[in-house]
Amino acid sequence: MVATPIGNLGDITLRALEVLRGVDVVAAEDTRDSGRLLNHYGIAARLVALHEHNERNAGAKIVALLGEGKSVALISDAGTPAISDPGAHLVAAVRAAGFKAVPLPGANAAIAALSAAGLAEMHFLFYGFLPHSGSERRRQLETLKDTPHLLVFYESPHRILACVADLQAVLGGARRITFARELTKLYETIHACALEEALAWLEADPNQQKGEFVLLVSGAEVVKEEGVGAAARHILEILLAELPLKQAVKLAVEISGEKKNALYELALALKKGD
């Protein structure tokens, strides 16, 4: 599983070049595109097609090649195979047949975007492509609405406006979006704004609607429940029945970890019988 560049042809590893030169067969999503790529590096390889429409059949042939003792490299049109690209079924078939599937890590659009976006969010959810149909897309977004983690989407220029409109409609205008467009290419752009400003930004310059996109959308804000949790209240009630108010509050704070002020207010209210 050999990662190839996502734009800049320099973004290929030494190991990838060595493997692509050395294998008996290179399986590629688009043999014409990959032919150009291999040509660029002066690699003459025997190419076979493996794309989403023939992955199972082509996979069986590749397993047969491995059975004959041949070596095969899989590349996709760009980036890391099997990441929003064909490859997963092939790997499963290769493993099931008792052969090894070896990753050769390299370029990946989502990771490139995350590394240069300057976002401090610790966790992210890689979603990849949302559905093409508007209603299906909005339905999927509803399921992601409360996710507290940064959301990472792939999007093509054909659907960027509709997709951003739906992101705003379903997730709300206050969330931040980072556009990571045409990474590693001439018109590379990384732009962050509120979702409510995003459509206007895209529409102000049609050039910004072209090319390939990674969209990073901040996660749902976690609303910390106001007041005291049920467990802390229960502890406080027990302590108040036995101890003076101040002492009960002090112990309840130690046991529950809740804020002293909140427990003190609650203790006063309980004493008053509210």
Ligand code: SAM
């Ligand atoms: N396997 C690839 C990877 O490892 O990132 C992704 C392949 S997926 C079919 C193609 C999508 O990845 C594009 O529609 C776009 O969302 C994203 N992408 C690929 N290259 C990109 C680039 N140079 N800049 C921004 N996004 C890119």
